[in-house]
Every structure is written in C-alpha cells, then in structure tokens.
Amino acid sequence: MEIFMMGKYSAHVWSSFGITAVVLIICVLQARRRHRIVLSDLRVRIKAMESEQ
Amino acid sequence: MSGQDRQLPGLMEGFIAIVRRDLLLAWKRPGDVLNPLFFFAMVASLFPLAAAPSPEQLMLNGPGVVWVAALLATLLSLNSLFLSDFEDGSLDQIILSPQPLPLLGLGKAAAHWLLSGLPLVLVSPLIAVSYRMPADIVGVMMLTLALGTVSLSLLGAIGAALTVGLNRGNALLSLLIMPLAMPVLIFGARTVSLAATGDPYAAGIYFLAAYCMLALTLAPFATAAALKISNE
C-alpha cells in the first residue's frame, strides 16, 4: 500500500487527479445529454412540420 | 439627377458631426453626464466610510479605489452609448451613410470620452485630496486616468455595440468588458501606487499609452462590425 502514499501531500495529489477525472466525466456526460436534447427537439419539430403540411 | 457630380462630405466632416451631435444631445440632457460623476464620487467616498482606514492606508489604497470607481462609472455610462440611436432609427442612417462606419464608431467613443472620461479625470483631484494624496501623485493619477479612460471608452464602445439590441444588456456589458479592461486597471492603479511609494513608475505610463494606441487603431473596426451585427 505504501506506493499509493504520496508522502504528506497524498491528499493533494489524489484530490487533484480525482477532480480532473470528475471534470472530464462531466464534460462527456454534458456533451451526450445536450446531443440527446437537440435530437429529441428536432424530432418533435420535424413531426410538427410534417403534420402541418 | 445624375449621380456623379455630387460631392461627398469629407471624412473629418462626418467624425466632427457625430461628436458635435452627441455633445449637443448631452447639453440638452445633462443628467446623462452628471450621473456617472456622482456615482464616481460616491463610490470613491464609500471606501473611507466603510473601511475607516488609517491615513497611510488611505493614501496607499487610494489610487486603487479611485481607479475601480472610475472603471465602474465608465461602465455605467456605456450602456446608453448606442441605445438611443438604436431605438430612434438613427443607427440605420449612420450604418447606411457613405461615411466609413469604423470612423463613426470612433466618433461615438470620442464623444463618450469627452462626456464621461474627461469629467472623471477633472473630478479625480478632489477625491485624491480627500485621500490626502500629495500633489505630485495627483498629477500621475490624472495622467493614468486620462490614458486609461480613453482605452475604456474604446473598449466599452465594442461592448455597447455588442449588447445594444439585447434587453438585458447592462449587466452583460460589464461582464464582457471588465476582463478586457483588466490590464488598464492593473497598470493604472499600480502606476499611481508606485509613484506614491516613490518608485520609478514610467513603465506603467508607457504601457497605458501603448494600450491606448492599440485600442485607438483596432477597437473602431470591432465596434463597426458589432454595430452591423446588432442592428440586423
């Protein structure tokens, strides 16, 4: 286990890496979610346009 | 009605006309000029009342407070720079005139400086005296404020042009322009406090002058582009 102990700054090192991972994951999820929202809005809009004609 | 023989007005004619018109408008409605000045004086007097600093603290922090107050007062008066022209349709006429739009944008920024920047510089000695600043420091402060407010007017004109058509523009204008105005604020305030502690401060003045020249050459083109986009 000793290898994981980063000396007295282990909290700092692991928190930084942890925050980085969290931010990257948030970016990925955010991009996916936004894409899904735009797709569903488009589907609704095109259906509305289709039924209108 | 042949189109060729007519004589187009010169460039300076257009520039002077727009500055003269804005000064005339401000003359007829003095509120627009005085409000930022009162705001500047009030913000500058808030600090001593709120922080109740000792005399040296006041003298040391004075320049920073005066500069922040000047920046806020300028931002306050920038919101309505193009607003009245946008609402009564003169912006259409200005954009569709043969005069180059960047030059007219520069004219508007120059008029704004004359109406808000210059008065700030003239009023600032009163604030400096109330902060017990020695006379030579007041001179340095007025010089940095003069150069700084020109850059702020030019940068602010871009922000005003970008946000003129938006109904929630005023907070947005400050959010856009403040990061861009940071170098001017940093150099302005630091130069005065350097002068206050007797260190050499020429570098800051040179930088402010250089930034002023950069803004003078580039900002009008950005203002013109922003005006065309907002006025679509």
Place this chain on the structure above:
Amino acid sequence: MTELLSGNDLCLLRGDRCLFQRLNFALNCGELLFVEGVNGSGKTSLLRGIAGLLDFESGYITWDGQKILDAYQGFRSDLVWLSHRVGFKGELNLLENLQFESALRSCSMEKTAAVIERLSLAPLTSLPFRYLSAGQQRRVALARMLLANARLWIMDEPFTYLDKAGQALVAELISEHLAGGGLCVAASHQAVDIAAPTQRVTLQ
C-alpha cells in the same frame, strides 16, 4: 443593357420559418419595385437586405453590376433609407437633424428652404423633433429623401401615419423621383398606384 439594381435568388429565414426563397428582381432607371404582403411576411427584412443592413441566407444584390458587399461604399452613397423609425434625434430640432444628415451623405442643403416649403414644415423648424406629430415626423423623413442626391430610394411603409393629402404627396414625390431617372423600392400592405413602370413582389 445591365440593370442597375438586381436581386439574385434571395433566400431569408426568420427563426424556423423561411420568409422567401429564390426571389429575383431586376430594376432599371425610372422603375419602381413594389413589395406587398401582410404584416410579418418579411417585407421589412427584404428591404433591409436590399439596403445591406441584413445578410441574406443565400443570394446577393448587385448595384451597377457589382455585388453590394464588394462595392459597399459606392452603393451607400447612391442610397437613402426610410423605415418605420424615422431616424432623427428627439431633442434636436429639424434644422439640426438635417445638418447632421448633410455631414453623413451628400445633401444639397441649398434646396432645404424649398423642400421645407413643399412639405409644409415651415412652422416646425425650431421645435425639438419629439414635439412633432407622427405625420409631421414622417414628412421630415421625406425631407431627408428629397435633400439626399440618391438615385435609389428604399422606403418601408411610406404611407403610414399620413393622411390622404400626405399619401398623395408621397405618391407624387415618388413619381417625380422615378421620372427624374431614380429608382425606388417600396413596401406596403396597402395597394397603391403610382404612374411608373412597376414590378411587383408579393410575399406570403
């Protein structure tokens, strides 16, 4: 003989709606382009596009054979624009406003007295502009058109706020302008007859 003003398959969108597409027109000296359609059908947007205030989704406008985006300076010196908003400052009086106009574009200021007389604005010259009635303000905008030596008049709803006499005056001014070799692009939801070769564009 190339035409002076032409629009080539113009297309414009507003939000999700397509206002018009593949719209063409060609205008020559002495001709009137009349754009009609109900309110909100995109008349104003088309006129703003022709004047160059607005970018079309696709298509382009040419003046004197050149795209207006390339020869912008020359085009604007031949153009004068009248829109819903009159474009004068409320605090300034008539003369101060027209003085400012003459610094923006080439105006024959010596004709000022005659124009003011013709548009019956004589008593109003010293009043601040905002004290004038809507009809009078429209007449001052017409004064700008008459004073500017511009071959192309672009007028959005020229007949609003005007009484019968005012509307007749506008029609007369347009015909005179066209007779003198000028061009005019006018948009209105009211039908109007002007004695001049007219092309019509109808927008839904």
Place this chain on the structure above:
Amino acid sequence: MWSFLHKLASPPHFYGISARMIPWFYAAGLLAVAYGSVAGLFYAPADEEMNDGFRIIYVHVPAAFISMSAYMVMAIGAGIGLIWRMKLAHAVAAGAAPLGAWFTFLALITGSIWGRPMWGTWWEWGDPRLTSELLLLFLYFGYMALRAAIDDTAKADKASAVLALVGAVNIPIIHFSVEWWTSLHQGSTLLKSGGPAMHPDMLYPLLAMILGFALLFAALLLARVRTEVLHRERRTRWVRDLIMPAGEAA
C-alpha cells in the same frame, strides 16, 4: 488532402466523419493519459522541494495548456466563421467555449491545490499564472453569457465571434500585465512549472499527459460541434432524413 478538408467542411460529411473519428480520439487520449498518470505518479523521481506533491503538475499543466489552446480554437473558428461565413466554423467556436471554461476551472482548482502547501492559503494573488487563468475564466463566462443572451443562432454566432477575436487580442496583454504586476508584488513564489530544466523521467509523463488531454479535448470538441452543427442545420434535408428515416414518416 484538400478534397478531404473540403469534404470535412460540408456539414453532412462532417457529421458522418466526426462520428467515426470521436472513438479513436477517446481511445488514444485515454491511453496517453493512462501512461502519463502511471508514469508520472509512480515512476517519476520525486521533486526535492515538494517531493511527491509536485505530481499535481501532471494534471495542472495540461489543463492550463488546453484552457489556453481552447480559446485559440475558439478565436480561429470565430475568425473563419466571420470572414468566410462558414456555419461549421461558428459551430466549432460554440463547441469550444464551454470545454475551455471547464479546463480553465480545472487548471484553477489544481493550481490552488498545488500551491496550498507552499502559500498556506488556497489562493495567492501574487502568482501570475493563477491570476491570468482566473481572468481567462471570466473571458469564457463573458463569451458564453453573450451567446446565451442572443436568441437567433446566426446573430449569436457573429456577435460572439467579434468578442472572441477582441478577447484573443487581449489575452497576451492580460498575461503580460499580470506578470508585470506580480513581479512588482514579490517574485519569489513563482511555481516552478517544469520545462527543459526537468529530469527526462519527469518530462515524458508530462508530455504524454498534455497529448492525452489534447486528444480528449479534440474528442469532446467534435462531440459538441456535431450537436451545434445539427442545431444549425435543423431546416436542411439531410438533417430531416437523418432524424426521420423514410420508413418512420409521420
């Protein structure tokens, strides 16, 4: 090569091509980050001053690098969009902004964690890099606020493009003025940020991490740009066919 770029520039092709490129970017990025992290955390020699604490630079420096290059991507996209009126370029600028903001935020957090042991506080105005990162974050917020304030997409693109270009001109100036300011304040607390003076074993993981971050940024950017393109092309036929394949007609 030119035909590929030309094809990439047309939205429908871009939409298809980018879908295939994104997984590769993700894979390569994760690989590089994995190597960089493992090598950086466990195999790189400890730093004399902060011994293991310095390993935070393997996250802080790449994040700061991406935050700056994201703004450059935004400014280039804005410039191309304004000059050649290309919707795709505006879409790239629109996609890059939030990502840049996230990476700037990341650089700020890791920077303050890294500086904590040395300064005793979480924030040190004297440090030039952290202060200019903070101003960069404000620039991003300003850009995104302007974009959000304008409803019409085309108008928002052009207006924010002007702001991005003005911002890009100002970034070096902001950086210089903060450097000048902090050199007056006190020059001693400069965080040693690596560079050639570093021991090779320290340097390679850092380069790998920067490459990894860049690849991940590219993947995330492409994903966002695809959404922006889809939104901007919502009226076109190819989007309609994409959304509603013939069989599923309304």
